[in-house]
Amino acid sequence: MAAATLARFVPRGTDIALVESDSIGTVGVGEATIPQLHLLHRALGVNEAEFVQATKASFKLGIEFDGWSRAGERYMHAFGPVGRASGLLSFHHYWLRAKGLGLAKPVGSYSLNEQAARKLRMQRGRRAARMHEMPYAYHFDAGLYAAFLRRYAEARGVVRHEGLIEHVEQDGQSGAITVLRLDGDRTVEGDFFIDCTGFRGLLIDQALGTGYEDWTDWLRCDRALAVPCANGGDFTPYTRSIARKAGWQWRIPLQHRIGNGLVYSSAHMSDEEAADMLLGNLDGEPLGEPRAIPFTTGKRRRMWVGNCLALGLAAGFMEPLESTSIHLIQSSISRFLSVLPSGAPDPAAIDWFNAQSDFEWRRIRDFLVLHYTANAREGEPFWDAVRAMDLPDTLSAKIDQWQGTGFIHREHEELFTEVGWFQVLAGQGVEARRYNPLADALSEGDLRKLLHDTETALVEEVGHMPRHLDFVQHLVNSLQSQEVLA
Numbered sequence: 155m156a157a158a159t160l161a162r163f164v165p166r167g168t169d170i171a172l173v174e175s176d177s178i179g180t181v182g183v184g185e186a187t188i189p190q191l192h193l194l195h196r197a198l199g200v201n202e203a204e205f206v207q208a209t210k211a212s213f214k215l216g217i218e219f220d221g222w223s224r225a226g227e228r229y230m231h232a233f234g235p236v237g238r239a240s241g242l243l244s245f246h247h248y249w250l251r252a253k254g255l256g257l258a259k260p261v262g263s264y265s266l267n268e269q270a271a272r273k274l275r276m277q278r279g280r281r282a283a284r285m286h287e288m289p290y291a292y293h294f295d296a297g298l299y300a301a302f303l304r305r306y307a308e309a310r311g312v313v314r315h316e317g318l319i320e321h322v323e324q325d326g327q328s329g330a331i332t333v334l335r336l337d338g339d340r341t342v343e344g345d346f347f348i349d350c351t352g353f354r355g356l357l358i359d360q361a362l363g364t365g366y367e368d369w370t371d372w373l374r375c376d377r378a379l380a381v382p383c384a385n386g387g388d389f390t391p392y393t394r395s396i397a398r399k400a401g402w403q404w405r406i407p408l409q410h411r412i413g414n415g416l417v418y419s420s421a422h423m424s425d426e427e428a429a430d431m432l433l434g435n436l437d438g439e440p441l442g443e444p445r446a447i448p449f450t451t452g453k454r455r456r457m458w459v460g461n462c463l464a465l466g467l468a469a470g471f472m473e474p475l476e477s478t479s480i481h482l483i484q485s486s487i488s489r490f491l492s493v494l495p496s497g498a499p500d501p502a503a504i505d506w507f508n509a510q511s512d513f514e515w516r517r518i519r520d521f522l523v524l525h526y527t528a529n530a531r532e533g534e535p536f537w538d539a540v541r542a543m544d545l546p547d548t549l550s551a552k553i554d555q556w557q558g559t560g561f562i563h564r565e566h567e568e569l570f571t572e573v574g575w576f577q578v579l580a581g582q583g584v585e586a587r588r589y590n591p592l593a594d595a596l597s598e599g600d601l602r603k604l605l606h607d608t609e610t611a612l613v614e615e616v617g618h619m620p621r622h623l624d625f626v627q628h629l630v631n632s633l634q635s636q637e638v639l640a
């Protein structure tokens with residue numbers, strides 16, 4: 155992603171080298187995204203049909219959380235709006251009022267994305283004038299996506315070096331990185347280095363010693379097992395996240411297989427038990443042995459140090475509960491481009507970058523922690539422990555405000571919007587005691603009509619949408635016929 159974006163945007167005459175080692179390989183997971191990826195693809199000029207074909211992608215309208223509040227209860231964090239705002243107020247205040255009166259259906263009844271997702275439908279653009287477009291993201295094969303972007307980058311002049319970095323040389327005075335020494339006595343010199351070496355953080359940590367902020371007190375899972383399986387079950391235009399005894403399982407359908415994984419706390423579940431649980435809950439034959447990925451949730455204390463920027467797993471890791479890691483790479487790249495150094499990096503720009511990144515990561519962390527802490531799975535040791543844990547102050551304040559007023563405060567550019575928090579707060583059963591009294595300005599009859607009209611308009615719209623499976627096939631076929639699905 156970094157090489158492709160730099161190749162597209164940095165001024166001519168800038169040489170970009172990419173160092174990768176086949177003997178180390180990539181982590182190979184990371185298959186669910188959020189709609190912001192369109193911004194990257196638009197900037198790069200990626201053709202959607204080509205991308206969907208090359209990466210065996212499917213479409214994603216949201217994430218279903220199954221059993222996160224109680225076993226058997228499900229809700230969705232769907233992309234896009236819920237209901238329609240009326241006057242000054244967000245829809246959720248009307249929903250809260252209606253709920254108190256016993257008139258409201260579950261939140262998802264008022265979300266176009268959720269209604270389409272539940273019916274396994276997909277559409278781009280809008281059909282009815284009064285309807286908004288459905289925001290969507292993708293599921294894709296991470297290895298194929300990396301290869302897709304590599305072709306893009308190499309076609310624009312990026313030079314790839316296959317080899318193992320054995321030593322990182324630094325300037326004796328400034329500490330700046332100067333040279334990477336590769337196996338076979340090769341060297342790669344540079345003015346600026348982007349560390350994409352994964353969890354090991356070869357440059358940012360092993361050479362520059364930036365240190366790590368550990369968040370495992372709040373996000374207690376520390377291992378993942380990943381295994382693809384043959385296609386089976388529904389070809390869902392949504393990711394599934396199913397709560398398990400000491401963590402959760404993901405299900406990500408692609409054109410050629412399903413990606414599965416179990417994220418769990420090793421303090422509450424053995425690797426053997428985790429493997430049995432994962433393999434016992436697949437929709438098709440496993441395509442290989444489960445692969446173990448240990449991790450420590452948190453982030454580098456500083457993601458940009460001197461002439462080195464860390465991206466991806468080298469910058470830090472939060473479990474893929476809301477599919478945020480690939481987005482964090484993208485947003486770091488765009489933040490970096492906004493203060494792209496033309497010579498020695500400016501310390502003020504570095505401080506700004508690090509402060510913005512801290513803010514972005516911490517707010518996402520809070521959102522993930524909410525899913526855990528607001529559970530009602532009583533009697534299960536892992537879930538009891540996370541329900542009782544001390545929360546980050548920023549999260550406590552948000553929950554208090556919701557419970558006391560029904561108001562959701564989105565601070566600055568934090569990634570998850572009011573409507574995302576609303577779906578998860580309501581879905582996890584966190585009750586708001588009040589709503590904004592402006593919602594009382596609507597007569598009860600008008601309130602009923604608002605809910606009814608919203609719901610019926612969505613049902614009608616979804617009824618006209620093609621099936622997700624047909625939509626994908628049509629898009630891929632359109633590459634040959636150059637005919638694009640309207």
Ligand SMILES: Cc1cc2nc3c(=O)[nH]c(=O)nc-3n(C[C@H](O)[C@H](O)[C@H](O)COP(=O)(O)OP(=O)(O)OC[C@H]3O[C@@H](n4cnc5c(N)ncnc54)[C@H](O)[C@@H]3O)c2cc1C
Pocket residue numbers: 173174175176178179180181182183184185186187296317318319320350351352353354356378380415447449465466467468474477478479480481483
């Ligand atoms: C269990 C799990 C599930 C995930 N699911 C999602 C998801 O659904 N959605 C999402 O957005 N993100 C997800 N992620 C995150 C996502 O996988 C990563 O953000 C993404 O793959 C980027 O990884 P990376 O390039 O930073 O690291 P890696 O894939 O580990 O790549 C590291 C690179 O550095 C090279 N390298 C390392 N050391 C050397 C060396 N000494 N010499 C030369 N080269 C070297 C390697 O060859 C490799 O190319 C998930 C992560 C995990 C662990």
